[in-house]
Amino acid sequence: MSELDPIIAVVDDDPAVREGVCSLLRSAGLKTEIFASGKEFLAHPWADLPSCLVLDLQLPELTGLDLQKWMADANLEIPIVFITGHGDIPASVQAIKAGAVEFLTKPVDEQQLLRAIVEGVERDRATRGRHAQTRELRQRYDSLTAREQEVMRQVVSGLLNKQVAAELEITEFTVKVHRGNVMRKMQAASLADLVRMAEKLGIGPGAGR
């Protein structure tokens, strides 16, 4: 195992379950971290490593679904493998919809669990890759001046230079200068490229950033 090996978080209020799962994962050569509740999990400083969360659906206070929602809201995109005592169909539907990797019932089948975790880790790796790209673009974007960012938002929304100048109440020439800077700083080969980047950054007309 190396520093970059994935870490599997197990959250279950029942020690029998979390220790059992943990032991199983360790026997499969995985690193684990165990937590008795969602709050405990959230309070933990999360290393920037590929990971996967094995989460009990019926947690006290903050339930598994609550935690999933909370993480989504917090952009914490750790893949979740749900485990539950009973095959509660509405809950499983909700969980899968919200992006859960798998929804398993206890007692959990070893192969299913490991397969789901492997899938989750893979998914996390992919997400991480994606996120790294976005972070790069964001850095480029952040290096733009406020005016350049404004010009970029107008350009990617499909406005012509003249229209941009009118909108910003500046000269067309100035727009061109800014646009040139944007293309350079963003390392965009073409306008289409820049539009794709804006899309990744979630930038549209009127967006704050």
Add this chain to the structure above:
Amino acid sequence: MDAMNSFFKSARLPIATGVLATAIFIADTVTRIDIAVAVLYVVVVLLAAKFCSPSPVMLVAVGCVILTILSYLITRSSGPAVEGMVNTIIGIAAIALITPLVLKDQAGTHALRQARDRLQVEVEKKTQQALLLDQTHDSIFLRNMSGVITFWNRGAQELYGWSAEEAVGKVAEDLLQTVFPMPLKEIDGEVMRKGRWEGELIRTKKDGSQAVMASRWSLQRDHTGAAVALLETSNDITDRKRVEEAAQQSDKEIRDVLEKMPAIFFAASPDGAATFQNRAWTEYSGLSAEASLGNGWTVAVHPDDVERHVSKWLTCLGGKPFEDEVRHRSVNGEYRWFLTRGVPLRDEHGKIVKWYGLLTDIEDRKRAECLLAGEKRILEMVAKGDSLPEILDALCRLVEEQASGTLASILLVEGDRLRRAEAPSLPRSFTDAIGETAIGPLASCCGAAAYRGEQVIVEDVQIDPLWADYRDLALRHSLRACWSIPVFSSQRKVVATFAMYYREPRRPSSRDQELIEQITHLAGVAIERKQAEEERDRVSQLEADLAHMNRVSMMGDMTASIAHELNQPLAGVVSNGSACLRWLGRDSPNLEEARETARRIVRDGKRAGEIISRIRALASKTVTPKTRLDLNETIGEVLALVGDETKRRSIAIRTEFADGLDPVLGDRVQLQQVVLNIIMNGLDAMNGALSKRLFIATCNIDHGQVRVTVADTGTGIDPDKMEKVFDPFFSTKPHGMGMGLSISRSIIQSHGGRLWLTANDGPGVTTQFTIPQYQEGPVE
């Protein structure tokens, strides 16, 4: 001078005799008197005999003859020869004649003198003796054969009062007014025959008082053997006699007392063989005095007691005082309890010479003890919860033990009839034939007793109209008397009848009545108590059934939660099992990890087992005993079961369990049922509520109580329905059975606690209950 005098005195006679002889010789020789002067020599011989012993007398006589012859020879020449010769011959003849006479006389006189001397010695001896006798304290007197007192010692004077001067010379029996124990002739005969006599005499003293004398007579004879006197020695034995008589009297009295005393007395030899039994024994046992001796008495000992009793008696013979309780058969065959006590009598060396003993009839005491013990036994049976038939059976047997010959039966009142309950000794065919009896004035003996509420004594079944219906039946079973007594409850209600049957006509004695009184009272207590108990059991069984239903129905509601609770450890087991296999299946198996996982498998498996047993206990119908419980733990187990349910319903549970909570005495299952009921009510009340919080707390409160509080934030209960929720079948839930709180309250009450509901200031209600804390020591 005296010697000289006495010499002359004693020599005077021989000198005179010599002179006389000389004078006679001269006269014979010189004178020519034609008479025989020589005859005078006779005088000389006579005189000589006075002072000479026989041989010298003979010499004197011979001398006189020679002198005579000499005188003749001298005178022959001068006188006529013939005449001289004749005179000489006459003289010699006279001497020769007189000398033997003199000698004979002298011998007689000598003998006489000797006798006189002897007598003198005798008298002196006697006097000496008499002086000695005077010194003794015994009374001694001598009387001659005519009864005249010749000697009277000082002892006699002291004894009789008369002095020797007064007594000597009197006829003894006149003086002493003797009363002889036998005719005097016989006494005399014995004295003459044997020379002695001994006996007791009554004599009158000088002062007129009579005294008993122990007298010894001995006959005194002289040397010829002739009876001369009676020596009589006497002692006053009046005092001794009185003591003896008194002793005899007291002996007699003691014997009389022993014979007549109401207890049985015995004496035995050191080896334990009976040597005497008093009349009380022979009268009681019917054994003759002879038959009871040795070990004959043992035939009367109860066969069950004989071995123990006899061996105990024999062990005690070593010297320990003997004490034992034993049954002896009386003459009429009845056995009665006796307390036998024996003590050894020892001689001065401590050797046991005899045993004395006493048998005290303790039958009545024993019976009272037995009755008391029996009563105690029966009350214990009642308290212990033995079945009524068992108790009544024991009661009948107690009566039969107490009143020998009786056959007891108990009939229980059931509506207007009497049902046979117990009759251990009555013939089955009899009780079966009677079966149930109606209660009525003339129904039957027992029916009448129950109807009248008083004793019905049928002295003789043969003639009593109450037995008209069953007479033949009773007689066929040789039952002749029947006494029926109603048994009352404490409310004076007849609950049963108690009957005593006898095989002979009979009326109850006062002792019987006392027994009846006690037994019917006891029966009343037992029956009432048992019936109340049965009623209580029935009700509590009903309650237990309802409680069980409630539990089962709650369990039904919680199936999902329970399944989840059970699934958790199973999940652990499966995961750990898989892990274990993996650890072992590696190229280099990790045994430490495998061992750890296996340990967890065991732990989780146990936990699953515990959950199942808790669930089984909750679902079980059997009543578990109350034990010392920690309520925190008890409630914790319930929370484990409902945990999943609360999670599913998104209900937050907050607990506040007091540290150091006092233990309580309780039925775990029942108390968990109560907590479960309250929690489920709370969960149900919070369906659709905005805030879903359940608060559970425990704490110690005053008066040795523990309180449990469960508060919810549910919809609450209308204030007017607050008490109604405890009514059975009242429910605020659409599908509720309406039993939960009612059952919970009765469970808490049976634990000696209280359960109540209050409305919260905010939403929801608070349910609380209290239970007394566990007390060390015996619990009712």
